[in-house]
Amino acid sequence: xxxxxxxGVQVTRKVREELRVKIATLRKxxxxxxxxxxxxxxxxxxxxxxxxxxRACRQLGIKCKVHCLPENxxxxxxxxxxxxxxxxPEIHGINIHPLPPHFNLTSVSQLVAxxxxxxxxxxxxxxxxxxxxxxxxxxxxxxxMKLIETTGVNLExxxxxxxxxxxxxxxxxxxxLLNKRVIVSICHSQTIDLVSFxxxxxxxxxxxxxxxxxxxxxxxxxxxxIDVGVNLTGTRLVGDVDYWGVEKVAxxxxxxxxxxxxxxxSMLLTNLLDRAARSS
Amino acid sequence: xxxxxLNEAEIGGKIYAGIVAELxxxxxxxxxxxxxxxxxxxxxxASLASIRCKEKQCRKLGFYVDIRFLPATxxxxxxxxxxxxxxxxxxxxxxxxxxPLPETLQKKNILAAVDPGKDVCGRHPINAGKLFSGNxxxxxxxxxxxxxxxxxxxxxxxxKTAVMISRRGVVSRPLALALLRRNASVxxxxxxTGNLPEICRTADILVAETEKPGLIKGNWIKPGAMVxxxxxxxxxxxxxxxxxxxxxxxxxxxxxxxxxxxxSPLAITMLIKNTLHAFKQTCGxxxxx
Numbered sequence: 001x002x003x004x005x006x007x008g009v010q011v012t013r014k015v016r017e018e019l020r021v022k023i024a025t026l027r028k029x030x031x032x033x034x035x036x037x038x039x040x041x042x043x044x045x046x047x048x049x050x051x052x053x054x055r056a057c058r059q060l061g062i063k064c065k066v067h068c069l070p071e072n073x074x075x076x077x078x079x080x081x082x083x084x085x086x087x088x089p090e091i092h093g094i095n096i097h098p099l100p101p102h103f104n105l106t107s108v109s110q111l112v113a114x115x116x117x118x119x120x121x122x123x124x125x126x127x128x129x130x131x132x133x134x135x136x137x138x139x140x141x142x143x144x145m146k147l148i149e150t151t152g153v154n155l156e157x158x159x160x161x162x163x164x165x166x167x168x169x170x171x172x173x174x175x176x177l178l179n180k181r182v183i184v185s186i187c188h189s190q191t192i193d194l195v196s197f198x199x200x201x202x203x204x205x206x207x208x209x210x211x212x213x214x215x216x217x218x219x220x221x222x223x224x225x226i227d228v229g230v231n232l233t234g235t236r237l238v239g240d241v242d243y244w245g246v247e248k249v250a251x252x253x254x255x256x257x258x259x260x261x262x263x264x265x266s267m268l269l270t271n272l273l274d275r276a277a278r279s280s
Numbered sequence: 281x282x283x284x285x286l287n288e289a290e291i292g293g294k295i296y297a298g299i300v301a302e303l304x305x306x307x308x309x310x311x312x313x314x315x316x317x318x319x320x321x322x323x324x325x326a327s328l329a330s331i332r333c334k335e336k337q338c339r340k341l342g343f344y345v346d347i348r349f350l351p352a353t354x355x356x357x358x359x360x361x362x363x364x365x366x367x368x369x370x371x372x373x374x375x376x377x378x379x380p381l382p383e384t385l386q387k388k389n390i391l392a393a394v395d396p397g398k399d400v401c402g403r404h405p406i407n408a409g410k411l412f413s414g415n416x417x418x419x420x421x422x423x424x425x426x427x428x429x430x431x432x433x434x435x436x437x438x439x440k441t442a443v444m445i446s447r448r449g450v451v452s453r454p455l456a457l458a459l460l461r462r463n464a465s466v467x468x469x470x471x472x473t474g475n476l477p478e479i480c481r482t483a484d485i486l487v488a489e490t491e492k493p494g495l496i497k498g499n500w501i502k503p504g505a506m507v508x509x510x511x512x513x514x515x516x517x518x519x520x521x522x523x524x525x526x527x528x529x530x531x532x533x534x535x536x537x538x539x540x541x542x543x544s545p546l547a548i549t550m551l552i553k554n555t556l557h558a559f560k561q562t563c564g565x566x567x568x569x
Binding site: 106121122123124125126127128129130156157159165167171174178181182183184185186187188190191192196197 | 404405406407408409410411412413414415417438439449453454456457460463465466467468469470471473479482
C-alpha cells in the first residue's frame with residue numbers, strides 16, 4: 001500500500017489561519033509585527049525565496065522589508081546593516097538565512113540581537129534548546145515537528161532516526177523529539193552502516209543534501225519519512241529520499257517540493273510573532 | 281583480555297601532570313599567571329569545603345585566586361554586581377559561582393551574568409549553544425572529564441556508536457553533543473523501553489545515567505564496548521550504579537564510573553584545565569580540546 005502523503009501545503013494553510021488570529025490579537029495591543037530580510041542579490045534563487053517570504057507577509061499584513069544587497073557587499077557593510085536593524089524598534093525579527101558561502105553563517109548569526117533572532121541560530125537561543133521548554137525553536141525544526149504532529153501517530157517509546165546534524169534541522173529536531181520521550185539516533189556523513197540505523201526507525205528525518213540518499217531498502221515498513229532535502233538535479237527539485245521507491249514501503253511521507261518547504265516560511269513568521277508579542 | 285576498571289585518580293593525575301607541564305612551558309613565554317575568580321553565596325559547609333579545595337589546588341599551581349564571599353541574604357543584584365566586577369578584572373580569566381545557590385535566587389540569571397569567555401564551568405547559555413552548534417566553547421567540567429577519560433582509554437570516537445541511557449540527560453545531553461562533534465553516531469534513550477537491551481548492544485560507547493540501580497546487564501553489552509556509569513545522586517544519599525558491575529565487567533573492554541557531584545577531584549582538575557585554556561586564549565594562544 002502506498003504511503004499517505006503529508007502535505008506541507010495543507011498544513012501551511014492551517015498555520016496561516018492561526019497566524020491571522022495572532023496578528024489580530026497583537027494589533028489590538030497596538031503592536032504591528034515587522035520583519036527584516038537581508039539577502040544577497042546573487043544567486044537569484046535566494047532573492048526568489050525572499051520574495052516568497054515577502055508575499056506571505058503581505059498576505060498576512062505583516063510589515064516586511066527586504067534588504068537586497070549587491071553580491072560584492074563586504075562583511076563590514078553587512079554588519080553595519082545588522083546593527084541598524086538590531087536597534088530599529090519597528091523590526092521584531094531578522095532573517096539572514098541562507099547566506100552565501102563566503103559569509104560564515106554561524107558567526108554572522110551571532111551579530112543578530114538574541115531577542116531579534118527568529119531563526120534560532122544565536123548561540124544564546126541554541127543553548128536553551130536542551131531545556132524542556134525552549135523559548136525559541138529553529139524554524140525549520142519547528143515546521144518538521146508540525147508535520148510529524150499531523151500524522152497523529154504517538155511516537156512515545158518509539159525510535160526516531162535523524163540523518164544530518166545541522167544546527168538548523170538535525171540537532172534541534174533530535175532535542176525536540178527527546179522532550180517528547182522518543183528514542184532518537186543522530187546519524188551523519190561519518191556514520192558507518194547507516195542502514196542499520198534507518199531500518200529501525202519508526203520516524204526518519206533526513207536532512208543531508210544528498211539527492212535520493214535514502215532508498216526503499218533502508219526504510220522500515222510503515223515508517224514516517226520526513227524529507228528535508230532540496231536538491232536541484234538538472235532542472236528538477238528532488239529530496240534526500242527516493243520518493244517513488246520509499247513511498248511503497250513507508251506509512252507516511254513528505255513530498256519534495258510541497259512538503260517541508262512551505263511550512264518553514266510559516267514557522268519563521270510564527271517565531272516573528274512570538275518575538276513581537278514579547279516586545280511589549 | 282584483562283578487564284579494565286578505569287581509575288579516576290590515575291587519569292586525573294595524568295591530566296594534572298599535563299597542566300603542570302603546560303604551565304612550565306608558559307612561564308617561559310609570559311610573566312602573567314592564570315587567575316580564577318569564585319563567588320560563594322551563603323555558608324553551606326559542603327560548598328565552603330569545596331571552595332577551599334579549589335583554592336588550594338589553584339594556589340599550588342601558582343594561580344591568582346580571587347574569592348568573593350557573599351552572605352546568604354545577598355540579592356540577585358548584589359551577586360550579579362560581584363560577577364560583573366570579576367568579569368572586568370583582567371587578572372581573572374576564569375570565573376564561576378559555586379552551586380548550589382540559595383533557592384530563593386534565580387540561578388539562571390546569575391549564571392548568565394558570567395562573561396561567556398570566562399565561564400570555565402560551561403554553564404552560560406552561550407557556551408551551551410556553542411556546544412550545540414558544534415563550535416568551540418567551554419565544556420561543563422564533568423563532560424570535559426568524560427571526554428578525556430574516553431581518550432585516555434584509547435577508545436576511538438569517530439564513526440563509532442554511542443548510546444546514552446538517560447531520562448533527564450543532565451550529563452548525557454552535553455556529552456552526546458560533544459561525542460557528536462567528534463563524529464560519533466549517537467542514540468539517546470530517554471525512556472526504558474522493551475528493546476533497550478537491543479539498542480544497548482549497538483553501542484561502542486555506552487553511557488548509563490539512570491536512576492534504576494542495576495538496570496544494565498552483562499548481556500546488554502557489545503563485547504569490547506566501553507561503558508561509562510554516571511549513575512545519579514539524589515539528596516546526597518550516595519550514588520546508585522546503573523549497571524550490574526560484575527556481569528558487565530566480563531564483556532566490556534573498560535568501565536569508568538563518574539565520581540559523584542560537580543566537585544569531584546577530577547572535575548576540579550578539569551576546572552583548572554579550562555581556566556588554563558581561558559588564560560591561553562587571552563594570551564592569544566591556541567585553544568586545544
